[in-house]
Amino acid sequence: RFDVELVAVTKRYSATTTAVDDISLRIPRGSYCCLLGPSGCGKSTTLRMLAGHESVSEGAILVQDVEITTLPPIQRGTSMMFQDYALFPHLTALENVAFSLKVRKVPKEERLKRAREYLELVQMDNLANRLPNQLSGGQQQRVALARSLITRPKVLLLDEPLSALDPFLRTRMRAELKRIQKELGITFVHVTHSQEEAMALSDMMVVMNDAKIMQAAPAREIFETP
Numbered sequence: 629r630f631d632v633e634l635v636a637v638t639k640r641y642s643a644t645t646t647a648v649d650d651i652s653l654r655i656p657r658g659s660y661c662c663l664l665g666p667s668g669c670g671k672s673t674t675l676r677m678l679a680g681h682e683s684v685s686e687g688a689i690l691v692q693d694v695e696i697t698t699l700p701p702i703q704r705g706t707s708m709m710f711q712d713y714a715l716f717p718h719l720t721a722l723e724n725v726a727f728s729l730k731v732r733k734v735p736k737e738e739r740l741k742r743a744r745e746y747l748e749l750v751q752m753d754n755l756a757n758r759l760p761n762q763l764s765g766g767q768q769q770r771v772a773l774a775r776s777l778i779t780r781p782k783v784l785l786l787d788e789p790l791s792a793l794d795p796f797l798r799t800r801m802r803a804e805l806k807r808i809q810k811e812l813g814i815t816f817v818h819v820t821h822s823q824e825e826a827m828a829l830s831d832m833m834v835v836m837n838d839a840k841i842m843q844a845a846p847a848r849e850i851f852e853t854p
């Protein structure tokens with residue numbers, strides 16, 4: 629069983645820019661998958677096509693056996709967490725997390741109850757009433773994570789989620805991401821240019837270069853010398 633399948637997916641931005649060139653990939657259910665590669669190799673484009681923020685030029689995308697290639701973002705079973713958090717500055721942590729459910733017309737009491745649960749999951753329930761500017765970078769990131777999980781996605785997409793953090797927090801959040809992924813049992817697809825980060829997190833590692841997939845395998849098979 630696969631949570632994500634890309635079937636011969638190509639993305640052309642113009643006649644001269646092919647950002648993703650005929651890639652195929654299957655990500656097993658409940659995996660922590662890292663997309664690793666140098667800047668400009670097509671990682672973000674791949675993630676944005678999964679999220680529905682970018683159209684596909686050719687090929688198909690499936691989530692849990694359902695084709696989602698042309699569905700709008702909120703109907704795909706995916707959710708995206710961005711590197712710059714993008715919290716609403718005038719809303720508290722709790723309100724920020726609950727907001728995704730407001731858009732989906734979930735009643736207020738249910739929204740706030742679930743928002744508290746997800747703040748607890750990211751260990752931020754004690755700071756629920758703070759505004760974003762009263763939180764550290766790492767704390768804001770936990771709130772952003774709760775906000776992207778509260779819609780109960782089948783697949784969470786993370787674009788360089790640790791790159792804005794200092795090295796100490798980066799290591800801590802890395803462990804947190806792994807814990808939360810295992811606790812929820814959903815697939816995470818995490819874009820990074822750091823081999824160390826991908827090694828530490830991946831069940832499955834996908835190495836991209838120049839718009840192509842070079843290797844897709846468990847991390848140890850890719851980097852262990854025989």
Ligand code: ADP
Binds near residue numbers: 646647666667672674
């Ligand atoms: P990565 O995430 O690996 O850094 P990207 O997916 O951002 O790579 O970019 C892959 C290629 O596509 C690069 O050559 C980049 O300049 C180009 N590209 C990315 N986004 C756009 C866009 N919106 N319009 C045109 N070209 C783009």
Ligand code: ADP
Binds near residue numbers: 667672673
């Ligand atoms: P990242 O590598 O994290 O995707 P970038 O700085 O490459 O960040 O891209 C930031 C934004 O600029 C993205 O929305 C991307 O689509 C767009 N972009 C990147 N490269 C190009 C390009 N060559 N032409 C037009 N837009 C681009």
